[in-house]
Amino acid sequence: MKSDIEKLMNGDSAFSGASREAEETLRLIAGLPAPKGLEDRVHMALRAAPRRGRVLAWREPLTRRNSWLRAAAAAAIAFAVAGGGWSVYLQVQPRQPAAKVVPLAPHPATTGGFDGASAMRTPQTLNGPVLTHAVKPHLMTSKNAKKSSASASQQPNEGKKAETQAAISPAK
Amino acid sequence: MSIFQLVCVWCCMSTSQAVFAGWMEIPNNTATDEARSQAEDAVLAELVDQYAGALYRVAFSVLRNPADAEDAVQETYLRVLRHRDTLNEVRDYRVWLVRIVWNIVLDRKRRAKTRPETDDVAELARVLPSNGLSAEQVAAAAQHHAHVLGCVNQLPAKEREVLQLSAFEELSSVEIASVLGITESSVRSRLFRARNLMAGLLNHRRSLR
Numbered sequence: 001m002k003s004d005i006e007k008l009m010n011g012d013s014a015f016s017g018a019s020r021e022a023e024e025t026l027r028l029i030a031g032l033p034a035p036k037g038l039e040d041r042v043h044m045a046l047r048a049a050p051r052r053g054r055v056l057a058w059r060e061p062l063t064r065r066n067s068w069l070r071a072a073a074a075a076a077i078a079f080a081v082a083g084g085g086w087s088v089y090l091q092v093q094p095r096q097p098a099a100k101v102v103p104l105a106p107h108p109a110t111t112g113g114f115d116g117a118s119a120m121r122t123p124q125t126l127n128g129p130v131l132t133h134a135v136k137p138h139l140m141t142s143k144n145a146k147k148s149s150a151s152a153s154q155q156p157n158e159g160k161k162a163e164t165q166a167a168i169s170p171a172k
Numbered sequence: 173m174s175i176f177q178l179v180c181v182w183c184c185m186s187t188s189q190a191v192f193a194g195w196m197e198i199p200n201n202t203a204t205d206e207a208r209s210q211a212e213d214a215v216l217a218e219l220v221d222q223y224a225g226a227l228y229r230v231a232f233s234v235l236r237n238p239a240d241a242e243d244a245v246q247e248t249y250l251r252v253l254r255h256r257d258t259l260n261e262v263r264d265y266r267v268w269l270v271r272i273v274w275n276i277v278l279d280r281k282r283r284a285k286t287r288p289e290t291d292d293v294a295e296l297a298r299v300l301p302s303n304g305l306s307a308e309q310v311a312a313a314a315q316h317h318a319h320v321l322g323c324v325n326q327l328p329a330k331e332r333e334v335l336q337l338s339a340f341e342e343l344s345s346v347e348i349a350s351v352l353g354i355t356e357s358s359v360r361s362r363l364f365r366a367r368n369l370m371a372g373l374l375n376h377r378r379s380l381r
Binding site for chain 1: 216217220221224225228229230232233236238242245246249250253299300301316317320321323324335336338339340341367368370371374
């Protein structure tokens, strides 16, 4: 039984000096005899000890023979307790009132107190308007831009032409 | 279902089992209970007679105080009494009991760390056997053993535990592994390290003298 450890301990001669002293000391202490009457004192302590020191005292250990009946009874009790608790929970739970719109009476204009300081409500325009129908994108190319600028510059001449035509036509 | 509800259901089930155990007790079971109780008492008494001495030595090797060691042995058997329903599941009573007393002893040692060490020379001289030695020789031997035990106390806990348990003739390396909850190879490697460290410590102390 002890051979493997003894082999390990005696195998290396380097340890045989110092560590064997420690082994001997520990073996000396481990081999000390127990005091006389130890067994009797332990017996007395066991006799004086309470036999059932548990909160729930089990009359008999659970066996397969009687465990199914106990399990069924426990399940029934647990079901009753859980069901009762659930029903209480449902009753105690506060009922949420149905949502309905209550028209508020217009605020009477009273003198004094806080005033709106004639502030106007600014609509929320951060998201911008949402287009409901598709719109053709109006792209302005460089050619179009030149045309538009040219037409803008020709417009005064055309106005002059129109004026001269108007002056000539009464003469006719 | 919330955890609270689950716990409630579990409590109800345990309570109801206990209640039904009382309600549904069949009169014939009392005789069976008594017989079982007597059998368990007989097993317990046998365990006390057989292993109390060995458990005392295990406890004393760590605590090195006779009164504390005896207390530890008594506490061990009280724990066994509390769990006597599981006695028939134990394979090796000796290893099982040594494991219980070992845990108790380590726990006590941990709690008593604030107290001074009881490895004084006078206590060892009183406890250790003096086979026809003179008083001076006994004192010198006690001093030597106290010195060695001082070195043992300096070892790391893992190595020290293996070294202390290896000193018991009745415990094999497999059983030491079972007591400590480690593998047999770990026992061997820890023992090797412990011996190395012990040799170093003892040689160092000698060189200081």
